[in-house]
Amino acid sequence: MTIHGLWVISKAGGLVFSRSYSDVLPPQPVNTILTLAGILHGIHAITAKLTPTPIPGVPVGGLESFEAEGWGGKVFLTPTGTKFVVLHSIPQTGLDELMKRIYEIYSDAVMKNPFHTPEMPINSSLFETKLQTLMSGVNA
Amino acid sequence: MTIYSLYIFDRHCECVYYQDWHRTRPVRAPPQTSFKPGVHRLPPPPSTTSSQPNGNVNRESIFSENAAAAANRNSLVSNGTSTSQSNKLSLPKGLPFDEEAKLVYGVILSLRNMVKKLSGRDEAFTSYSTSSYKLHLFETPTNYKFILLSDPSSDSLRFVLRQLYVGPFLEYVIRNPLVKVDSREEGVDNDQVSVVPQQWSQRDRFPTSSRHQ
Numbered sequence: 442m443t444i445h446g447l448w449v450i451s452k453a454g455g456l457v458f459s460r461s462y463s464d465v466l467p468p469q470p471v472n473t474i475l476t477l478a479g480i481l482h483g484i485h486a487i488t489a490k491l492t493p494t495p496i497p498g499v500p501v502g503g504l505e506s507f508e509a510e511g512w513g514g515k516v517f518l519t520p521t522g523t524k525f526v527v528l529h530s531i532p533q534t535g536l537d538e539l540m541k542r543i544y545e546i547y548s549d550a551v552m553k554n555p556f557h558t559p560e561m562p563i564n565s566s567l568f569e570t571k572l573q574t575l576m577s578g579v580n581a
Numbered sequence: 582m583t584i585y586s587l588y589i590f591d592r593h594c595e596c597v598y599y600q601d602w603h604r605t606r607p608v609r610a611p612p613q614t615s616f617k618p619g620v621h622r623l624p625p626p627p628s629t630t631s632s633q634p635n636g637n638v639n640r641e642s643i644f645s646e647n648a649a650a651a652a653n654r655n656s657l658v659s660n661g662t663s664t665s666q667s668n669k670l671s672l673p674k675g676l677p678f679d680e681e682a683k684l685v686y687g688v689i690l691s692l693r694n695m696v697k698k699l700s701g702r703d704e705a706f707t708s709y710s711t712s713s714y715k716l717h718l719f720e721t722p723t724n725y726k727f728i729l730l731s732d733p734s735s736d737s738l739r740f741v742l743r744q745l746y747v748g749p750f751l752e753y754v755i756r757n758p759l760v761k762v763d764s765r766e767e768g769v770d771n772d773q774v775s776v777v778p779q780q781w782s783q784r785d786r787f788p789t790s791s792r793h794q
Contacts, residue, residue, distance in 0.1 A: 467701040477695050484695075487688050491681065492713045493585035493601070493730055502712035508737075509696045509706045528699070 443580045445512060445528040447543065447572065448474070451560040452522035454482035458563040462576045465512065466528065481526060485516065519544065539579060546571045584738075585714060585730040588685055589750075592724035596682040685728060689718060707739055719743055725750075 445466045449458035456478035461468060469477075485503035492501050506515040508531065517525040517540040525543055529536065550568035551557050557565065586601035696706040708717045710733045719727040719742035727742040754760055 466699055469699070473698060477698060480691050480695050484688055484691055487684055488709070488711050491684060491688070491716075491730075492711070494713065496713075504709055505711050507692060507696075507706050507709035509700060510704050512700070 442533055443530050444533075444539075444576055445530065447528070447576075448478055448481075448524075448526040449547070449563065450478050450482055450524040450526065453560060454479050455560070457561065458568075460569070460572065462580060465530070478526075481516070482524065485518070485524065515540065517544065523547075535579075539575075542575055543572070546575065582735045583732045585732070587730075587745075588682065588726075588728040590682075590686055590689075590726040590728070594686060594690075596679075596686070599678065599682065685716075686726075688716075689726060689728065693718075708737055717742060719746065721746055 443463045443465065445463045446459065446461040448456060451457050456475050459471075459474050459478070481504075489501045489503040495501055503518065504516055507513060512528060512530050513533075514526055514528045515536050517527075519525070525540060525547070527536065527540065527543070546568065550565050550571055551563055554565055554567075557563070584602055586599070588596055589598035591597045692709060693705050697703060705720055706718065708715060710716070712733065714730050715733045715735055717729045717731065717738045719739050721727075725746070727746060729738055729742055731738055
């Protein structure tokens with residue numbers, strides 16, 4: 442039950458934050474993660490178009506989670522268009538709670554920071570420390 | 582647990598079989614230029630299409646659908662009087678079948694590459710889910726991809742796809758001497774292939790009908 446990593450993707454599809462919290466997944470160069478985040482952003486949009494039973498009047502959602510053998514990812518889309526992608530091991534519980542906590546930490550440490558430019562890479566040490574505490578609480 | 586549709590793609594990245602159940606947004610037939618016989622039971626497009634003489638059909642894209650839906654929404658907001666008309670138009674038309682199959686294949690390919698890169702090993706993703714459907718993938722060593730769309734509350738249906746491959750597909754398609762395997766002109770037009778998912782969807786037919794009513 443471990444969290445392998447967290448990505449934050451901006452409204453335009455660019456990666457603004459990525460951190461790995463366990464050794465299960467091999468470390469990737471930054472450019473690879475940038476490309477993969479962009480791909481995920483596009484996949485999120487296309488999956489919304491492929492619904493077989495759209496209900497008129499209800500907005501269609503995009504990709505929410507995916508699974509590979511042994512690990513998976515969950516995508517949380519905020520009303521402002523920011524995506525939080527959590528890579529986790531498969532028998533993982535409490536993911537929704539975790540995503541909410543991450544969003545709280547993001548809005549406290551990043552959005553309320555007057556020196557942070559929206560849609561730009563996140564450079565806040567407070568954000569990273571708080572996330573580290575949260576993740577070590579979950580991974581322990 | 583309802584099953585919406587089944588796709589089978591071959592190693593040439595083309596859709597060779599398609600079957601659907603419970604879809605509320607019907608899939609449209611592909612234009613004349615890219616119609617392959619035997620892939621699905623949709624009615625073939627009329628031979629005299631309303632295209633220009635040089636054969637360029639006005640192809641729909643996902644963006645044109647978006648524009649139409651946005652225009653409908655705007656008209657709903659501005660004048661609430663013509664509601665019956667906008668109700669008819671507010672259900673967006675489905676994409677033509679070949680466009681949809683290409684989109685499905687593209688999503689599968691990109692997700693698979695992403696998962697492969699992230700994990701470092703040669704593993705493929707097994708399923709993904711959105712708020713309205715769940716897509717399951719089973720890939721064979723011969724690069725056939727079996728894809729099933731079901732409702733989001735189902736568990737992994739990979740074993741259904743595996744049963745489909747091991748049972749009807751191997752028996753009646755690969756081992757059938759009259760079927761041109763790996764052909765690029767024909768699809769897999771075989772009733773037996775849809776038997777296993779049909780049984781599954783029939784097992785749940787009562788829960789789905791009560792949900793629709």
